[in-house]
Amino acid sequence: MASFSSSFCLLFLCVSSREAESFKEQGNAYYIKKDYSEAFNYYTKAIDMCPKNASYYGNRAATLMMLSRHREALEDSQQAVRLDDTFMKGHLREGKCHLSLGNAMAASRCFHRVLELEPDNSQAQQEVKNADSVLEYEKMAEIGFEKHDFRMVVFCMDRALESASACHRFKVLKAECLAMLGRYPEAQSVASDILRMDATNGDALYVRGLCLYYEDCIDKAVQFFVQALRMAPDHEKARLACRNAKALKAKKEDGNKAFKDGNYDAAYELYSEALTIDPNNIKTNAKLFCNRGTVGSKLKKIDQAIEDCTKAVKLDETYIKAYLRRAQCYMDKEEYDEAVRDYEKVYQTEKTKEHKHLLKNAQLELKKSKRKDYYKVLGVDKDATEDEIKKAYRKRALMHHPDRHSSASAEIQKEEEKKFKEVGEAFTVLSDPKKKSRYDSGHDLEDDTGNMGDFDANNIFKAFFGGGGGQGYSFEANQSSGPGNFFFQFG
Numbered sequence: 001m002a003s004f005s006s007s008f009c010l011l012f013l014c015v016s017s018r019e020a021e022s023f024k025e026q027g028n029a030y031y032i033k034k035d036y037s038e039a040f041n042y043y044t045k046a047i048d049m050c051p052k053n054a055s056y057y058g059n060r061a062a063t064l065m066m067l068s069r070h071r072e073a074l075e076d077s078q079q080a081v082r083l084d085d086t087f088m089k090g091h092l093r094e095g096k097c098h099l100s101l102g103n104a105m106a107a108s109r110c111f112h113r114v115l116e117l118e119p120d121n122s123q124a125q126q127e128v129k130n131a132d133s134v135l136e137y138e139k140m141a142e143i144g145f146e147k148h149d150f151r152m153v154v155f156c157m158d159r160a161l162e163s164a165s166a167c168h169r170f171k172v173l174k175a176e177c178l179a180m181l182g183r184y185p186e187a188q189s190v191a192s193d194i195l196r197m198d199a200t201n202g203d204a205l206y207v208r209g210l211c212l213y214y215e216d217c218i219d220k221a222v223q224f225f226v227q228a229l230r231m232a233p234d235h236e237k238a239r240l241a242c243r244n245a246k247a248l249k250a251k252k253e254d255g256n257k258a259f260k261d262g263n264y265d266a267a268y269e270l271y272s273e274a275l276t277i278d279p280n281n282i283k284t285n286a287k288l289f290c291n292r293g294t295v296g297s298k299l300k301k302i303d304q305a306i307e308d309c310t311k312a313v314k315l316d317e318t319y320i321k322a323y324l325r326r327a328q329c330y331m332d333k334e335e336y337d338e339a340v341r342d343y344e345k346v347y348q349t350e351k352t353k354e355h356k357h358l359l360k361n362a363q364l365e366l367k368k369s370k371r372k373d374y375y376k377v378l379g380v381d382k383d384a385t386e387d388e389i390k391k392a393y394r395k396r397a398l399m400h401h402p403d404r405h406s407s408a409s410a411e412i413q414k415e416e417e418k419k420f421k422e423v424g425e426a427f428t429v430l431s432d433p434k435k436k437s438r439y440d441s442g443h444d445l446e447d448d449t450g451n452m453g454d455f456d457a458n459n460i461f462k463a464f465f466g467g468g469g470g471q472g473y474s475f476e477a478n479q480s481s482g483p484g485n486f487f488f489q490f491g
Contacts, residue, residue: 020049024056027063036066054084061093070100070166088117095127102160102167104134130163141173150177168194172203176210182282184211202232210241216283218249244278251277252288259295268295286316293325297332305329320346327362336366364442374426374439382440386431390464393427397461424457427464 027042043060050056057080064073074097080090095110108131114124137160144152157174164170171190178187188211194204209224225242228235251274258267271292275285289312296305309326312319327342343359375382378392398404400420405413429435 016049020046020053020056023049024059027059031059031063031066034066036063039063040067052083054080054087054090057083058087058090058093061090061097065093065097065100068166070097073097074101086117088114088121091117092121092124092127095124095131099127099131099134099163100166102134102164102169104131104138104164107131108135134160134163145173145177148180150180153177154181168198168201168203172201172207175204175207179207179210179214180280182214184215187211200231202228202235202238205231206235206238206241209238213241213245214281214283216281216287218245218284221245244281248274248277248281248284252284252291255288255291259291264295264298268292268299271295282315286312286319286322289315290319290322290325293322293329297325297329302329302333306333318349320350324358327358331362331365334365334369336362336369340366368442372422372425374429377422377426378430380430384430389427389430393423393431393464396423397427397464401461420461421457424460428460 023042023046027039027046030036030039030042040060040063043056043063046053046056047060057076061073061076061080064070064076074094077090077094077097080087081094084090091110091113095107095114098104098107098110108128111124111127111131114121115128118124137156141153141156141160144150144156154174154177157170157177160170161167161174171194175187175190175194178184178190187207191204191207191211194201195208198204205224205228209221209228212218212224213221222242222245225238225245228238229242232238251270255267255270255274258264258270271288275288275292279285289308293305293308293312296302296308306326306329309322309329312322313326316322323342323346327339327346330336330339330342339362340359343355343362347355347359375384378384378389378396380388380392384392397420400416400423402413402417402420405416408416429439
């Protein structure tokens with residue numbers, strides 16, 4: 001009876017072995033056809049029939065690697081070498097899985113085991129080099145991250161991922177550095193790819209939040225940071241970013257409220273405090289600098305406002321609002337060349353009617369600024385009344401009249417005569433409504449009224465003061481004094 005039972009068991013094992021081998025051969029056929037899903041199914045059937053055969057696990061591991069299921073492939077290859085420590089392909093596949101997943105040290109140990117079994121194995125020799133390269137790139141990336149050399153980190157991770165294509169850790173580090181470099185779409189893409197494979201990956205959730213945070217979508221960013229902390233409660237980067245995001249939002253909103261309430265000093269301080277929270281948040285900080293610049297202009301701190309707007313556009317070259325604010329500050333300072341440059345930048349970016357109008361107005365003011373400023377010559381505002389213009393002319397004409405300076409040096413006499421003439425020019429234009437209107441509109445008066453230099457300032461003076469009559473002044477030409485000099489007598 002015992003002999004019969006033993007024979008039956010041997011027969012069953014032989015049948016099972018033949019059937020398992022048949023499944024393996026069918027799996028091999030599908031593998032060759034690159035139908036890896038079917039190959040996986042048949043290798044699984046072979047393992048079910050004969051679970052102690054190392055080669056079946058090795059074959060299924062190879063199939064899983066082709067399906068990019070590297071963690072499952074690692075488990076199968078480890079089982080294969082547990083069953084047969086001399087199974088060279090098993091050690092080689094285990095090493096490849098470790099390397100694909102980013103564990104270069106474990107991979108190196110596996111490849112060295114292959115070389116112990118077969119010292120001349122060229123594939124293992126190359127894989128050792130690949131593992132060493134990944135380790136070197138890891139070290140370089142770590143140093144680069146500490147130095148905030150994020151471009152170097154991205155470069156190192158790209159090189160490492162050529163061998164460690166399934167390493168989420170490398171991908172997340174690359175994505176984080178892309179975010180720090182402002183390359184948000186690329187960073188989002190990398191993080192999203194990870195989350196499609198592993199929706200609970202706290203690192204990838206953190207990077208998604210980081211991109212939104214740096215794009216000034218703070219509310220959405222906080223949601224991702226909170227989700228990352230649910231998946232990984234000890235995620236310190238997510239915790240810090242979440243805290244910064246909330247603090248930044250609160251300070252900015254407080255500053256906005258103070259500004260709307262007209263409390264400009266408080267708004268200025270709040271925006272300044274917000275700017276200290278996170279220097280890496282470029283877009284939000286650009287807005288904060290622009291907001292502070294707006295407050296500065298309200299406080300008549302025009303130079304400070306220009307400086308803040310300049311910082312804003314250095315952080316974000318596409319920030320139209322900052323260019324517009326700075327251009328207006330330049331207009332207020334009558335620095336029209338700079339204002340025109342900013343308005344040109346704005347109009348090139350956004351060709352709206354409003355921006356075109358602002359540019360033309362700045363160009364007009366620039367053109368006007370290159371002429372004599374008759375308002376400055378008379379010392380009056382641009383909205384001065386007719387009486388104010390007359391009073392100003394009276395004062396300036398008497399101040400610069402050549403007879404006032406007849407005893408001065410020839411150089412001073414010449415300078416005062418020039419000023420006397422300019423005062424007459426200014427009065428001739430600003431006292432005539434039509435000429436004044438054309439002057440204010442930026443027209444060149446010489447184009448349609450003749451050369452302003454041809455008029456006689458003395459005649460203007462005499463006409464205004466009425467000669468030697470009712471105004472109490474008398475003028476007699478002093479032939480010995482030369483042209484332009486008069487005897488000036490107060491009555």
